[in-house]
Amino acid sequence: MNKNFVIRTGALPDIDKLTDLLRVLFTIETDFVFDAEQQRRGLELILKDNTRGCLLVAEVEQEIIGMCTAQLLVSTAAGGMKALVEDLVVAERYRSKGVGKQLLQAIEMWAVSKGAKRLDLLADRSNTPALEFYRQVGWQTTELICLQRKIIKTPI
Numbered sequence: 001m002n003k004n005f006v007i008r009t010g011a012l013p014d015i016d017k018l019t020d021l022l023r024v025l026f027t028i029e030t031d032f033v034f035d036a037e038q039q040r041r042g043l044e045l046i047l048k049d050n051t052r053g054c055l056l057v058a059e060v061e062q063e064i065i066g067m068c069t070a071q072l073l074v075s076t077a078a079g080g081m082k083a084l085v086e087d088l089v090v091a092e093r094y095r096s097k098g099v100g101k102q103l104l105q106a107i108e109m110w111a112v113s114k115g116a117k118r119l120d121l122l123a124d125r126s127n128t129p130a131l132e133f134y135r136q137v138g139w140q141t142t143e144l145i146c147l148q149r150k151i152i153k154t155p156i
Contacts, residue, residue: 005065005099007106010047010055017064018043018057025089029124031148046071054083054110058090058099066090068103070111070119078118083111085121101137122146 010018019040026034046053046069058066068088075082085107090099111119121139123130135141 005058005060005094005102007056007058007102009050010043010057010067012044012047014057014064015040015043015047018055018067021064021067021089021091022087024091025087028127028130030126031124043069054107056103056106056110058094058103060094065094066099066103068100068107070107072111072114072116075117081111081114081116082118082120083107083114083116085119088121100133104137 019036022039022043023034023036026032026039043055046055053069053071055067055069057064066089069086070083071086072081072083074080085104088100088103090103108119121134123134125131
């Protein structure tokens with residue numbers, strides 16, 4: 001197996017493979033249910049507006065083996081921009097080969113270029129391998145927890 005990979009910006013023609021990677025990710029994360037059409041729409045939104053978001057892919061011999069997305073938000077705590085890392089996933093056979101680390105480093109470089117003062121991400125608390133990976137590459141846990149409220153359309 002060729003372990004040399006490149007990191008590049010994702011593009012609309014990549015969307016089928018990116019959707020497949022999100023399927024892999026959502027089987028790990030207990031809070032989300034995979035819906036190919038929804039995930040496809042989300043990916044398209046990021047890919048079509050590269051001023052607020054970034055989608056990077058890792059590729060080996062023209063095969064996409066991983067991806068990472070981030071979006072810019074204003075942080076009042078930081079007094080400036082921050083980037084929310086939304087999706088980091090690497091195909092199982094390419095894990096533990098530096099792909100995830102390189103994707104995170106590249107997304108951080110993008111965030112810095114956009115003026116971000118920090119990166120945030122959410123991880124499933126039961127995903128021990130991911131939490132250990134983030135710790136090893138310098139991420140720290142906080143006392144914050146994520147709360148979520150789904151918006152339901154009400155009849156007019």
